Amino acid sequence: MKDQVKADARAEFGAARIARTEALVVAAARELFLEHGYAATALTQVARRAGVAPRTVYVRFGTKAALFRRVIDEALVGDAEPIEVAHRPRAQDAMTAGTLRERLDALVDVTAGIADRAGALLEVAAQAEGAEPEIAEAAQSGRRETALLCKEFWSRAAEDGLLESTVDIEQLAVTTDALLCADTMVHLRRANGWSAAEYGPWLREALRTLLHPRTS
Template sequence: MKDQVKADARAEFGAARIARTEALVVAAARELFLEHGYAATALTQVARRAGVAPRTVYVRFGTKAALFRRVIDEALVGDAEPIDVAHRPRAQDAMTAATLAERLNALADVTVGIADRAGALLEVAVQAEGAEPEIAEAAQSGRRETARLCKEFWSRAAQDGLLSSTVDIEQFASTTDALLCADTMVHLRRVKGWAAAEYGRWLRTALVALSEASG
């Protein structure tokens, strides 16, 4: 029994140490990707910034593309927990709240949070897509998931009796997808210089207009 307790304690300590090391590497990588872009950032630089051996970075993450994906994934949700955006509480509010206004407000909260945490990194991702097939596929997968969630949002609202029977679900889903997608965030950052706050005000105004058209 004592041996098992000791073994469990060692395993827990080891897991905590690995988590701390990975957190250091991810934080260092985020800083460097934002400072220098994807192409100009090397894993050896990340290791040096994180204060770990280069081999540690390679063992834990394998490739620069894999590390970048980890950085993006954590920025999207705001932490290292293995729970994607769609299953976070505020995203669930967007699917289940009592009124359409509450659902749209929750949807805006989720999207603006992503823009705030990950907007600058999404610009880096656009630069990296042309050079890294793994990142390009991950970005395309993200686009498909956003489109799917927008369709689910309006389908659920219709099922719950929150929409007029004349609403075109496909059209509303496509419009919402265009408002929420990462490409729109990046475009508005580049063309208008919008940070998350400006994007959020525009998004909420657009969603209110969409909700008024749904009645």
């Protein structure tokens, strides 16, 4: 019994140490990707910034693309917990709140939060897509997920009786996808210099004006 307790303690200590090391590497990688871009950032630089051996970075993450995806994934949700954005409380509010206005507000909060945490990194990802197939596929997968989320948002609103029967759900879904997708965030950052502080209110107003009837 004592041996098992010791083994469990060692395993827990080892897992905590790995988590701390990965957190250091991810933080260093985020800084360097934002400072120098994707192409100009090397894993050896990340290791040096994180204060770990280069081999540690390769063992824990394998490739620069895999490390970059980890950086993006954590920025999207705001932490290292393995819980996708769609399963976070505010995202659930967007699907279940009692009024359409509340659902739209929750959807904006989720999207503006992503813009705040990951907007600059999404610009780096857009630059890397052409040269890195793994990142390009991840970006395309994200586009598909966003489109599906938008369709689910309006479909559930209709099922819950929050929309007029004459509303074109498909059109709403496509338009909403265009408004809140990562590509639009990147475009608005590049074209207008917008941060989440400008993007959030614009998105809120744009979504509310999609429907002429009352949204509450």
